[in-house]
Amino acid sequence: MHTAVVIGTGLIGTSVALALSARDVEVYLRDSDPAAVRTAAALGAGTMAQPAGTVDLAIVAVPPGLVGPVLADAQKEGTARHYTDVASVKGGPLHDIIALDCDTRRYIGGHPMAGAERAGPLAARADLFEGRVWALTPTADTDTDTLNMALELVALCNAVPTVIEAGVHDRAVGLVSHMPHLVASLVAMRLEHADERAVRLAGPGIRDVTRIAAAETQLWVDILSANAAVVADLLDELAADLDHAVAGLRAMAATDEHKRSGGARTVESLLRRGRTGRARIPGKHGSRPTRYEEVGVLIGDQPGELAKLFMDASRAGVNIEDVHLEHSTGQPTGVVRVSVSQGGSAALGETLRGRGWRLQ
Known part of the structure; x- marks a missing residue:
C-alpha cells in the first residue's frame, strides 16, 4: 500500500490516517465537515489535496447508515482499487451496499475494536489500534487481492485481524460492546437525580461500570440504530435475568427462613455465573485469562x-x-x-x- 483515501475524519478515520501516515503511506483526507478535515490535516493525518489518480485503498469511516451511499459514490468516481469501511455494524451496511449495486468484489467490511469516550479528530491517536482486534467481514465474492489489502491495512495499524461473517459479527459486538454500553448508560442514569451525599460515596466500582456512558451521545444513537434488533434481543435476555435477580432479592428480604435461603441460593448462582462469564474474557495478548x-x-x-x-x-x-x-x-x-x-x-x-x- 502506497496511497490511501480516508473518507470521514472523526476519531477512527483520523486515527487510521495517522497510523498510515506514520508508516509512509500517502493519505488523502475527505469529510463533509470542512473543519474536521482541516483539523485532521493539521494533526499530520494526511493532505486535503485530491489524489492524481486511483489510490490503492479507500477507507470509509462514516456512520453505519452512510457506508453504502458513500461507498457507491467512491466506486462511481473510481477513487481506489480496493475499498473497506470501519463501521461498528456490518449487516445493515452490507444490505445497503448490495441494494446500491456496489462492486462487492473490491469491498471488504472492517471494524477495529477500539475507540474512546471522546469523539472527533482531536481525540485521534496513531497508536489507537495497537494490539486491538480488527474484524474483517468479506462478502461471498470479495477478491483475494482486496482481502490482502485489508490485511495490510490492519498490519500497518499494528492491530490483530480476525475474519468473521457479518451477521455473526453484529451479534458478537451487540453482546460485548453495544448492550454493555446501553446498560452502563442505564446505571449512570440512576445517578442523575441522586442525593449528592450518595454520589459523593461513588467509588471505583461505579466508575468502572459507568465509564463508557460518558461517550458521545449521537455517535451511539447511530451505532445502536444500526444494530437495534440484536441489542433489543440481548436486553430481553438480560431483562429475564434481572427479573430472576429481583425475585431472589425479594425472597432474601422475606421473614420466612425457607424463602430467605432459597433467595440466597438464587443470588449466589447469579454471582457465580457472573464470575464464570467474566473469566472468559481474553487476557494478555488474547491468551487465556490469567489470575x-x-x-x-x-x-x-x-x-x-x-x-x-x-x-x-x-x-x-x-x-x-x-x-x-x-x-x-x-x-x-x-x-x-x-x-x-x-x-x-x-x-x-x-x-x-x-x-x-x-x-x-
Whole structure:
C-alpha cells in the first residue's frame, strides 16, 4: 500500500490516517465537515489535496447508515482499487451496499475494536489500534487481492485481524460492546437525580461500570440504530435475568427462613455465573485469562509520584501486568492497585515497603 483515501475524519478515520501516515503511506483526507478535515490535516493525518489518480485503498469511516451511499459514490468516481469501511455494524451496511449495486468484489467490511469516550479528530491517536482486534467481514465474492489489502491495512495499524461473517459479527459486538454500553448508560442514569451525599460515596466500582456512558451521545444513537434488533434481543435476555435477580432479592428480604435461603441460593448462582462469564474474557495478548495478585499502594497527588512508584517497583524484578488508579473523594491521595503474576505480590510488597511506600 502506497496511497490511501480516508473518507470521514472523526476519531477512527483520523486515527487510521495517522497510523498510515506514520508508516509512509500517502493519505488523502475527505469529510463533509470542512473543519474536521482541516483539523485532521493539521494533526499530520494526511493532505486535503485530491489524489492524481486511483489510490490503492479507500477507507470509509462514516456512520453505519452512510457506508453504502458513500461507498457507491467512491466506486462511481473510481477513487481506489480496493475499498473497506470501519463501521461498528456490518449487516445493515452490507444490505445497503448490495441494494446500491456496489462492486462487492473490491469491498471488504472492517471494524477495529477500539475507540474512546471522546469523539472527533482531536481525540485521534496513531497508536489507537495497537494490539486491538480488527474484524474483517468479506462478502461471498470479495477478491483475494482486496482481502490482502485489508490485511495490510490492519498490519500497518499494528492491530490483530480476525475474519468473521457479518451477521455473526453484529451479534458478537451487540453482546460485548453495544448492550454493555446501553446498560452502563442505564446505571449512570440512576445517578442523575441522586442525593449528592450518595454520589459523593461513588467509588471505583461505579466508575468502572459507568465509564463508557460518558461517550458521545449521537455517535451511539447511530451505532445502536444500526444494530437495534440484536441489542433489543440481548436486553430481553438480560431483562429475564434481572427479573430472576429481583425475585431472589425479594425472597432474601422475606421473614420466612425457607424463602430467605432459597433467595440466597438464587443470588449466589447469579454471582457465580457472573464470575464464570467474566473469566472468559481474553487476557494478555488474547491468551487465556490469567489470575493476578494485587498490591494496593497509597499515593499522593503530587507530580512524579506515579513514576517514582514504577521505578521502585522495578527493583522487585516483578513484571506489572495491570495498573488501576483510585482517587480519594475530596482528598489529595489515592490508591494505585498494581496487578502482578501469581507469586509476585510478596516480593513487590516487601520492596515497596522498604522504599517507604504505604500498602493498603
